[in-house]
Amino acid sequence: MPLMKLSFTPGxxxxxxxxxxxxxxxxxxxxxxxxxxxxxVFYARMLLENITNLLxxxxxxxxxxxxxxxxxxxxxxxxxNTSTVCLPQGSVCSGETTSxxxxxxxxxxxxxxxxxxxxxxxxxxxxDGTLGSSVLxxxxxxxxxxxxxSLPTDLTSKEGSEDHSSTNGFNQRQRLCKIMKGFHVRTITxxxxxxxxxxxxxTT
Ligand SMILES: *[C@@H]1O[C@H](CO)[C@@H](O)[C@H](O)[C@H]1NC(C)=O
Ligand SMILES: *[C@@H]1O[C@H](CO)[C@@H](O)[C@H](O)[C@H]1NC(C)=O
Ligand SMILES: *[C@@H]1O[C@H](CO)[C@@H](O)[C@H](O)[C@H]1NC(C)=O
Numbered sequence: 001m002p003l004m005k006l007s008f009t010p011g012x013x014x015x016x017x018x019x020x021x022x023x024x025x026x027x028x029x030x031x032x033x034x035x036x037x038x039x040x041v042f043y044a045r046m047l048l049e050n051i052t053n054l055l056x057x058x059x060x061x062x063x064x065x066x067x068x069x070x071x072x073x074x075x076x077x078x079x080x081n082t083s084t085v086c087l088p089q090g091s092v093c094s095g096e097t098t099s100x101x102x103x104x105x106x107x108x109x110x111x112x113x114x115x116x117x118x119x120x121x122x123x124x125x126x127x128d129g130t131l132g133s134s135v136l137x138x139x140x141x142x143x144x145x146x147x148x149x150s151l152p153t154d155l156t157s158k159e160g161s162e163d164h165s166s167t168n169g170f171n172q173r174q175r176l177c178k179i180m181k182g183f184h185v186r187t188i189t190x191x192x193x194x195x196x197x198x199x200x201x202x203t204t
Contacts (some may be wrong), residue, residue, distance in 0.1 A: 007138050037198035040146035044163075044191045047138040051184045054134055063131045064177050072174065074181035077116050082109040082186065086193035103197060111150040114143050117183050119152060124176050125169075137181075145189075 054063050054071070086106040089099065123159045126132050158173055 043142040044194045048187045050134045069177040075178040076182040103158045111147045115150040138156045
């Protein structure tokens with residue numbers, strides 16, 4: 001069971017986001033695929049903006065209208081260690097100071113997150129294509145440009161998708177709401193990690 005339900009409280013989010021000290025330093029050039037990290041910062045930012053917009057109460061697509069998405073728990077991918085291994089060196093979290101920043105491990109975990117969410121979201125119903133154009137598209141762009149090995153080998157396959165017949169539209173959207181909230185928090189972490197690597201603060 002890769003997902004765990006977490007109570008989504010402002011305090012928890014604050015804790016998740018405050019576990020970091022972001023120190024400015026000089027620029028550093030390369031991500032694994034050879035792209036400059038500047039473009040990865042850009043793609044990660046685009047993804048985050050679109051997810052943030054979908055979850056906003058005034059979202060014009062009204063994907064989560066009428067269900068108080070903000071009040072639901074989030075489902076977070078706990079198969080990865082992104083939130084801990086991508087902490088910047090020297091940041092203080094829960095009273096412990098993180099030691100050396102492991103760039104490779106951070107990138108690997110981000111990669112796993114991206115492919116996990118790509119698979120899960122591809123298998124969600126998307127009758128009007130909003131999920132595809134607002135989330136899967138920018139997600140795919142980030143993967144293609146910065147985390148090429150996170151791309152699933154068979155992108156078109158819908159095999160093994162969840163059985164939608166037994167659930168109604170409201171339950172499906174509710175489930176999607178929880179997944180998207182988890183993905184939102186994870187995308188914030190990923191944005192910070194990519195920004196941090198872009199600054200090159202961890203190199204010696
Ligand atoms: C959303 O939450 C508010 C405040 O808790 C409540 O008054 C309202 O009925 C809820 N709406 C839905 C659709 O659940
Ligand atoms: C996350 O950490 C656990 C415990 O240290 C480890 O067993 C697991 O392999 C890690 N997962 C990833 C994706 O690195
Ligand atoms: C963000 O979502 C809109 C649709 O809501 C889409 O047109 C746009 O292309 C998306 N942005 C990116 C970078 O894919």
